[in-house]
Amino acid sequence: MAKVIMIQGTMSGAGKSLLAAGLCRIFREDGLRTAPFKSQNMALNSYITKDGLEMGRAQAVQAEAAGIEPSVSMNPILLKPTTDTGSQVIVNGKAVGSMSARDYYARKQELVPVILEAYRNLEERYDVIVVEGAGSPAEINLKENDIVNMGLARMLHAPVLLAGDIDRGGVFAQLYGTAALLEPEERDRIRGFIINKFRGDRTILDPGIAMLRERIPIPVVGVVPMLDVDIEEEDSLSSRLEGKGKGASAPAPEGRIDVAVIRLPRLSNYTDLAPLEAEGHAAVRYVSGVRELGTPDLILLPGSKNTMEDLRWLRMSGLEAAILKLAAKGTLIFGICGGYQMLGEEIEDPYGMEAGGSMRGMGLLPVRTVFGRSKVTTRSAGNLSALTGDWEPLSGAAYEGYEIHMGETCILEEGAAQAQIFAGGPERVLGLCRKNVAGTYIHGLFDKGDVAERFLCLLAARKGILLEEGGGLDFQAYKESQYSLLARKMRRALDMERIYRILEESERSRV
DSSP: OOEEEEEEESSTTSSHHHHHHHHHHHHHHTTOOEEEEOSEEEOSOEEEOTTSOEEEHHHHHHHHHHTSOOOGGGOSEEEEESSSSEEEEEETTEEEEEEEHHHHHHHGGGGHHHHHHHHHHHHTTOSEEEEEOOSOTTOTTTOTTOSSSHHHHHHHTOOEEEEEEGGGSOHHHHHHHHHHTSOHHHHTTEEEEEEEEEOSOGGGGHHHHHHHHHHSOOOEEEEEEOOOOOOOOOGGGSGGGSSTTTTTTSOOOTTOEEEEEEOOTTEEOGGGGHHHHHSTTEEEEEEOSHHHHOSOSEEEEOEESSHHHHHHHHHHTTHHHHHHHHHHTTOEEEEETHHHHHTSSEEEETTOSSSOEEEEOOSSSSEEEEEEEEEEEEEEEEEOOOOOGGGGGGTTOEEEEEEEEEEEEEEOSTTGGGEEEEEEETTEEEEEEETTEEEESOBTTTTSTTHHHHHHHHHHHHHTOOOOTTOOOOHHHHHHHHHHHHHHHHHHHBOHHHHHHHHHHHHHHTO
16 A cells, blocks of 8 residues: 655645655655555646546656656646636546536536555556645635645645745645644644745744744644756746736847747647756747737647637737738747647637537638537647757657647648648648648657657748757756756755655554
8 A cells, every 4th residue: 555645735826836846856866666646636737648648747757757657546636717607527547428507516426436546557667656635624614515725635645735835925824723723633733834935044934933932733744945946837827928928029139049939818738848947059039919919930829728819819819910910921930739620711610629619720721620529638748740840840750648638620722723732631631831821739759759859950041040959958858857956946845754654653553
């Protein structure tokens, strides 16, 4: 039976995912077979496993930190928001439909057997399970039938480390208030507090830590600094998206490539851009207004959980018109998944999977997308097509990625003569390009192989910058170095001896 420890937070964005990833790496380094687990995740960043099942990206990252293959058992329930009040519900890697928040809340107890079966699958194969909660356990209006915080901790007999975010202020109130709102049995499960995202001299916290311990008998097991590590985070809470567009109409620094990513309201899988962000040659910025767009070297339209609504926003904000003007002047435009669909002539939604009806696309690629009832979730690997013209430097580049999308996209006869298949083949087109515009369904296109390096060399050459061939970043090695850096910094910040004692106690409590 695996040992278990759970990370909960005083709020969303307290740093649970990163702390869990760090513990996964630490336990792995200490020779323990370790797996992450999150019963229910709400995120637009998702991942496709080798068997074509969809799970939360955060648990895939934590699995990578633990040195294991991601599995949907690590995240049996994934909610992908489609509106302000509803989400697509994914159970064991497959979409089962869309529900309003109220309907899902009424039915979530039906999912307890699914959660426990997934956990037992991991428990049989690993030494340690690092469980991540969601939001805050003190959401007292949602505590009944809880399946992701203290309710889950009770089911798994899991001890809890509660993390508070000092960077937002009021960390002692966060920790004390959260614990005070819990039932005594729930509070007893908290075996330690973590003060997260601290900047400065740790000793200035000592009086507050002592006063907190006087008021509630729970020790602080670590003060974790604001971690300067480059590890994928979740959705719009990510610091990657904060302030990237402010003042971004200014050109990129001398000798760097200016990449403008359109920050769609329902942006999904923005981690596609992480390899380009990690490269020192590119200045990647997120743009949400016309004045921020400027004249970049590349405009990238990323994935979207609601392509039609985000295209409508693009149109209403004036960004569509600005992008079309730049495209006409020769600026490179690249779309991924939902962004690829937007670049086409038309989007049709006969079954109301998104907004319903039909909608004119941006008209930059001769394709039409029709949303069906089923969802494509599959991994994909191969080589990009033999390309000519603007995209020729990418010709034949090896890639490995995955698809997550509603809808099938077909090439229209009108305009097809000027277009080239970007990826895939005539029987299954995974992307198309025409002149300076290209799009693809392949997520993770830049993660492996030489696509990212060739892409940057293409942009650099157009800008008159010389990049050394073969000098591109090995993104997989880079990610490994970041996990190791995270583990080193967390070891210094946490009382790992106490945490190991908590693990041993968790094992004994279930015997």
